[in-house]
Amino acid sequence: MVRPQELSPRARAKADQIREGAQRVFLKRGFAGTSTDMIAAEAGVSKQTLYAYYPSKETLLVEVLRHLIHEDPQNRLPELEEMRLDTQEGLRSALDSLAKELIARLMQPDYLALIRVVIAETPRLPQVGYLFRSAVPEQLLGNVVRVLNSARANGVIGEINTDAASRMFMGALLTYAIPDGLLVGDRPPSPPPTQRIEEIVDLLMKTIS
Amino acid sequence: MVRPQELSPRARAKADQIREGAQRVFLKRGFAGTSTDMIAAEAGVSKQTLYAYYPSKETLLVEVLRHLIHEDPQNRLPELEEMRLDTQEGLRSALDSLAKELIARLMQPDYLALIRVVIAETPRLPQVGYLFRSAVPEQLLGNVVRVLNSARANGVIGEINTDAASRMFMGALLTYAIPDGLLVGDRPPSPPPTQRIEEIVDLLMKTIS
DNA sequence: CCATAATAGAACTGTACTGTTCAGTTTCGC
DNA sequence: GCGAAACTGAACAGTACAGTTCTATTATGG
Incomplete structure (x- = not known):
């Protein structure tokens, strides 16, 4: 087939x-x-x-x-290869652009529609749920964990729990994407202003330094 | 009607x-x-x-x-009235029990089913999305913000951005609930071990202290 | 105990949809 | 150009379902 x-x-x-x-x-x-x-x-x-x-x-x-x-290349996760993770400012800028990129993609109407269909059909088509889970959230979390581990190895940040920190970072973005994207049905999604995203990045930097 | x-x-x-x-x-x-x-x-x-x-x-x-x-009283948000927020340990214990309570409720099959229906029907019935949004995520975030503001007023934590911190806290829990609850269709949801939750609380305490 | 309202049970209408079939037409390889 | 494969359009079978209607039965309040 x-x-x-x-x-x-x-x-x-x-x-x-x-x-x-x-x-x-x-x-x-x-x-x-x-x-x-x-x-x-x-x-x-x-x-x-x-x-x-x-x-x-x-x-x-x-x-x-x-x-x-x-x-679909449009749904590829943002790449982080070329980021300089050997200074605080390099790390901050990497996280900042990752967060903005992610929010921008997540809040596209088509991407939200995809998520809706996946969530709705997962009980009847479990393979769809696994497909999405392994392709998106696991990869994303893994990427952030790698970034933080690499920064930690470079001595840029302290000896923190990089898994928990990654979840706080990604999760904070979800607290914008879900209510203002997934749970809005009659208007286009409203992404948070960049200032909100920068607040998240700032607080994460404070957490891991 | x-x-x-x-x-x-x-x-x-x-x-x-x-x-x-x-x-x-x-x-x-x-x-x-x-x-x-x-x-x-x-x-x-x-x-x-x-x-x-x-x-x-x-x-x-x-x-x-x-x-x-x-x-439905079963879906009432956990109350935080009686928490002692005047010491670091009080705050930690408040956040810890709130997080555990939330994960427990969020990962009940019936609650996941409710979320699935809400997300699936929001495009056709936007009022349902607003109803849920105003009743659940906004209340939850508001509660956490109030807890943190109160702790900050008590001098228990530093002058941090309580909104961003609340989003990191709640969001981190979502990074467990979504992949291991919403995106699993053929098995019961698998809540994270309490240790994972405590890691989140620990890191948040570190962030806000 | 009776008049009335509420309900059950079951058939029915109209519609919509998945998947199939058929007769005729277009496209492609050679 | 020709024969085979791909394709169209339309009709069709079978099913499912929302909502209605009919008749008969049961509960309720006075």
Whole structure:
């Protein structure tokens, strides 16, 4: 069922076209709110073709989410390779830009829609929950822990619990993203002003120094 | 539509009976996964009676959520009145028990189910999102801010940004509750060991001292 | 004990949706 | 250009479900 290597380029393109159409509708209306007729229309494809590529609406949702989570470059986690973590100011600036980048992505309507669908469908499709969990929160936390460990190894910060500190940092951002993004249904999400984010970074720096 | 004051005790009881049955089914199967036949059967009531009290399935969901969020004593936020916030140890113990209490409630299957339904239905029923937001995260954050402000006024902690500190505290707990609760669909949620929670409290104490 | 209101049970309407099928058309490799 | 494969559009089968309506039964209050 649409494993890349076993498809001709033409078939690959059709499968992508269908998946992209499905993605637009799923993210706008959720799984239950989307019919296969809508998907076919949005993808510009007949329902017969849709079912030739994907055996069910559920499979199609899993493919959409798998692609969004694992392959869509727009959802790639911010990279931190080039950061200079050998001074306090380098670390602060790394955390600051990471936080701002994260909030910006997290509060995109499409990303919030993805999270909503994942959370809503996890009881029925547990694999979707694991997929998302291993691709996003675990990677993010791991990244921050690595940054802090590296700064600690460089003697930039004290001997603190880097796991707990990472959770405080990431979690504080969630306290903005959840109420002002996920729990707002009739207006666009309202990201916090950069000053709020800088307060978090400041306090974290104070914590770990 | 079931405003308490305009109902006889008998009618009030029936309305509650229906709402309680609906709650069980909605929390177990979500909104889309629940039929009005299921609700009527679960509540031990005919569909005719159901529609005599609630004009639609959607209304019934809103009533269920409103009750869970605003009136169900099981979902009341932990109280902090009696805490002694005039010493470091008092503050630590207050934060410690608050965190443990919160994690325990947050990771109950029924509470996770409530959150899932709220998040899933917020785009279609924005009032549900606002209801939850104002009843839970805002209250919780406000409570923690008040605790910290009071401790700061008592000279127990330094001149720190109590809003940012509260967000770090609450948020860190979310980094456990979301991946190990909301994003797990086929197993019971796995709360973190108390040691993890104490690490958060320790680091927060370090931050604010 | 009776008149009235509340409820049960069950059938029914209309709609919407998933997945299939079929007849005809387009596209592609060669 | 031709034969095969891919595709369209539309209809269709089967199911599920929200909400209504009917008739019969049960509880309630005076």
